[in-house]
Amino acid sequence: MKKYAFGVDIGGTTVKIGFFETNGTMLDKWEIKTNTANGGEAILGDIKASIEEKMAAVGITRDDVQGVGMGVPGPVTAEGVVKKCANLGWGEFNVQETATELFGMTVKAGNDANVASLGEMWMGGGKGYDNVVMVTLGTGVGAGVIIGGKMVHGTNGAGGEVGHMKVDDTETEVCGCGKTGCLEQYTSATGVVRLTKRGLAAGNVETSLTKLDEITCKDVFDAARDGDAFACGIVEKFGQVLGGTLANVAAVVDPQVFVIGGGVSKAGQILIDVVVKYFKAKAFHACENTQFALASLGNDAGMYGCAKMVIDA
Numbered sequence: 001m002k003k004y005a006f007g008v009d010i011g012g013t014t015v016k017i018g019f020f021e022t023n024g025t026m027l028d029k030w031e032i033k034t035n036t037a038n039g040g041e042a043i044l045g046d047i048k049a050s051i052e053e054k055m056a057a058v059g060i061t062r063d064d065v066q067g068v069g070m071g072v073p074g075p076v077t078a079e080g081v082v083k084k085c086a087n088l089g090w091g092e093f094n095v096q097e098t099a100t101e102l103f104g105m106t107v108k109a110g111n112d113a114n115v116a117s118l119g120e121m122w123m124g125g126g127k128g129y130d131n132v133v134m135v136t137l138g139t140g141v142g143a144g145v146i147i148g149g150k151m152v153h154g155t156n157g158a159g160g161e162v163g164h165m166k167v168d169d170t171e172t173e174v175c176g177c178g179k180t181g182c183l184e185q186y187t188s189a190t191g192v193v194r195l196t197k198r199g200l201a202a203g204n205v206e207t208s209l210t211k212l213d214e215i216t217c218k219d220v221f222d223a224a225r226d227g228d229a230f231a232c233g234i235v236e237k238f239g240q241v242l243g244g245t246l247a248n249v250a251a252v253v254d255p256q257v258f259v260i261g262g263g264v265s266k267a268g269q270i271l272i273d274v275v276v277k278y279f280k281a282k283a284f285h286a287c288e289n290t291q292f293a294l295a296s297l298g299n300d301a302g303m304y305g306c307a308k309m310v311i312d313a
Contacts, residue, residue, distance in 0.1 A: 004060060005310050006051050006068045007119075009112060009302030010034065012087035015047060018303030019054055022066055022311050024123050028054070029303060040089035048103050067106030067313060069306030070099065071115035075157030080109040083157050108310045112302055114151045114160055116261070117144025119304030124297040125259040133255045134295065135162060135246070137264035140176065141184040141191075145253055151309070152253075162249060163188070167241055186241045189217040189264050196220050196234050205230050221267035235274055243278025250279075250287040261295025268294065 004027075007018040012034060019028040032050050035042040051068065055061070072095060074085035080096020099107040110118075117126075117134035126132040130149040136142040141163030145152040152159040163184040164177050171181035173194075185191050196215055199205060207230035208223050209215055223231035246258055265271060272292050280288050297304055 002064070003066045004064055005066045005307045006054075007071075007303035007306030007308075007310075008047055008051075008068060009071045009115070009306060010043065010047075010088065011073060011112075012036065015043070015050075016299065016303055017047070017050060017054075018300065018307060019058075020304075020307040022307075024304070024308075026300070026304070029300065030054075034088065036087070036089045038089075039091070040085070043088060043090075044095075044099050044102055047099075051103070062105050065105055067108065067310035068099070068103060069115065069308070069310035070095065070107060070109045071112040071302045071306050072109055073112045076109050076111045076114075076153065077155075077157045078153040080107075081157070082109070106310060106313060108306075108313050110151055110153070110306075110309055111144070111157060111160070113142030114144035114153065115305030115309060116142075116297075116301040117146050117160070117259070117305065118151055118308050119297055119301040119306075120259045120261065120295050121146050121149070122308045123304050124301060125261070125293040125295045126257055129256040129291075131254070131256045132259060133160075133162075133246075133249060133253060133257075134259040134261060135242075136262040136295075137187055137189065137260065138262035139188060139190055141182075141188050142262075145255075147253060147255075149312075162245065165245055165248070167245055183241065183245050187238055187245075187264070189262075192217040192220055192234065192238055192264065195237060196231075199230065199234060207231060217264055218266070221264075221270060225270055235270065239271075239274030240278045243275045243280075244282045246275070247279050247282035247284070247287070250290050251284045254287060255290060257291040257293055259293050259295050261298075261301065265294055 003022045009016040014031045075083040096109040120126045121132045132146040143160045143162035145160040168181035175182040224235040
């Protein structure tokens with residue numbers, strides 16, 4: 001008899017829900033609004049209602065569903081305890097237990113970056129490997145560590161917080177986490193723009209980027225691809241910081257592959273090449289040939305990972 005699973009990726013604005021067969025085939029996906037009013041008290045109820053609506057529409061019961069996997073934008077322990085989710089208004093509570101009771105079926109929960117990594121390992125850029133580190137370069141920098149096919153949660157649900165590894169002791173600007181010199185400040189989309197503006201402010205710079213009213217990360221990589229010397233320098237700095245940091249990560253977890261995702265990864269091969277260059281220069285010799293790949297599931301990675309999490313439960 002066919003079994004099904006739901007993968008639920010909870011974001012601060014929308015909740016993405018995927019309906020899967022347990023072999024990994026996504027049958028449907030949709031979004032509902034994230035209602036963060038009153039400390040996000042309606043979020044789980046809204047998800048339950050949406051899943052039940054889909055089950056009714058396709059004519060399946062709870063007996064046909066292996067469970068629901070949920071990705072949450074905040075630290076989540078291996079036991080499913082959320083350690084505060086500011087974007088949702090949630091404090092500390094066991095979302096896994098609460099949702100299992102509410103939904104009347106098995107629910108597993110994990111950090112959103114971790115489950116996205118699991119999704120890429122299962123059906124994306126990391127397919128074929130079971131020791132994977134995925135780094136998501138977007139507005140911030142998220143990461144997930146998969147060892148032996150299992151997510152590394154850590155004691156406080158903070159396993160894989162690569163974006164907040166300190167990479168510069170001289171930095172004075174404050175990161176969103178409240179500390180200074182974090183990887184996120186240099187290799188996120190906003191970080192690349194920040195480095196670019198800092199370089200331009202130093203003066204005496206010849207670059208096509210000065211013609212733009214508003215500079216984006218994509219503009220910087222595009223200019224570098226076209227041979228703009230200043231933009232090439234920014235991309236080199238990006239690669240030096242990210243490649244060096246991932247060399248340190250490799251010395252700890254020794255993955256088979258680093259999967260690079262998020263909006264910045266759309267730069268493609270120029271990004272992979274510069275990161276690999278600095279990674280190889282700094283990596284412990286046993287890790288020098290670690291593979292690098294681009295993520296391939298895009299915004300669906302979290303849903304795939306959530307489904308995989310409950311299928312494996």
